[in-house]
Amino acid sequence: MSISLFIGSSSIGTSNSLKFLSPASKTGSFPPSSSNSITFHRKKVSQGSLVIKASGSEKKVELLLDSIKWDNKGLAVAIAQNVDTGAILMQGFASREALAATISTHKATFYSRSRSSLWTKGETSKNFINVIDIFLDCDRDSIIYLGKPDGPTCHTGSETCYYVSVNDYLKGSEVKKNMLALTTLYSLEFTISQRQAELGAIENGKPSWTKRLLLDQKLLCSKIREEADELCRTLEENENKSRAAAEAADVLFHSMVLLKNKDVTLEEVLQVLRQRFSRSGIEEKNSRS
């Protein structure tokens, strides 16, 4: 059984930068200025709420809103990003009121140009995007809503709105909604899923290494233990950086094959990490049953 303590809170003042590390109980108080009565949805996001103190918050929010370079229609680009996977979920526009609503309700809110009104993503589908922090760019005219979606973001049912690959289009491939804009880790996870889906099919020649691992638990586990050992040896035997990177890649890949076998996604693993490192080590230890 694991008894690891994760990131402990330090006696050195670094709280400024540890925006995900404060226990939710110390934060999460909501501004009295909010006219929006939507209850903050906490099903999936238990940590790292936007920190707004009851007193003086209104003025600070106003100053923040004043600092944005709204365009001549009073809008700025707003990009919603999954805090765990980094996937860009959707892009819309925020008005001053939309950003204020997002700050107060913690739900990604946009200005709908077609309907000329505020629009909270999820108000119809219930797939809200629970915003944990908001980032502004250097020019103050572009906004990231960093949050956790309750479900698929796209109105088509796709996880994200970005499922048309120009590579595929130019190759003449059909557009598939599961072909999302995947970064390296999730592209690899998707490929492992494909190998798993192909397991029943008749093959010519030897199955791929991934398939062999998926079919042979003993082989898979022996590889995970071996790769972990090799990663350790890069430290113990003072091997070079590129060896360490290669062995960590081995550990990660083989662990991902095991996760696929257990039907666990990387996103679920990252959610565990986020929830752990948002507590102090002691709290983490005590929270384990």
Next chain:
Amino acid sequence: MSISLFIGSSSIGTSNSLKFLSPASKTGSFPPSSSNSITFHRKKVSQGSLVIKASGSEKKVELLLDSIKWDNKGLAVAIAQNVDTGAILMQGFASREALAATISTHKATFYSRSRSSLWTKGETSKNFINVIDIFLDCDRDSIIYLGKPDGPTCHTGSETCYYVSVNDYLKGSEVKKNMLALTTLYSLEFTISQRQAELGAIENGKPSWTKRLLLDQKLLCSKIREEADELCRTLEENENKSRAAAEAADVLFHSMVLLKNKDVTLEEVLQVLRQRFSRSGIEEKNSRS
């Protein structure tokens, strides 16, 4: 020594979806229609180039450009994202010509509204964003340039343009350019860096678990081996999914502490993975010395 073969090429036709899996030698031919003479910068991105065949490509590109819903200024939002980490690097606007240039040169190109001209990110700083694929959203009015940056993207020298946290602002914290919009894994990596930076400081009380691991190689390696073993046992002993997610989180966290000790970033590990799984297993094996 590791002799792992990564994702092998399958005999089953799945090439549509394996956009990062084709050897560069089979792709990477550039369109004759390109009037842009910039040489594609391949320093970091050795695989997965945009696939454009010499014949018929012009028409396909034109059809693609026609399918975009350009706004009344002829622009669409273009977001540059790091293919390995998922970090949103910057956001600008693309015109028809800017998107065409990005497709042909593989370098993220925008339309500068202030200068009323095309602008290739990196043309001054040499920090190009080497585009591996481009994604369009469901409405065809928002574009992701998924690529690998040669260096910091922001004109301020910051890795990305998004370094102003609304959480921090509302708490009254000073804006720091290293406080990027970090997703879970990179937020954790940053925290481990902080713990390492604090190692020299005088502490009251017991150091955090992370610091203990950073200070004690023997402890760290014993934990990595132990956690890898526990991850394997979730499969061997048929433990539940949440145990598997928790043990994978343990393996990942402890491996990240080792990587910090070796001064290796997660991005470097992901780059190794991307370069590996873009080859067939055989090629991967043969490429190892």
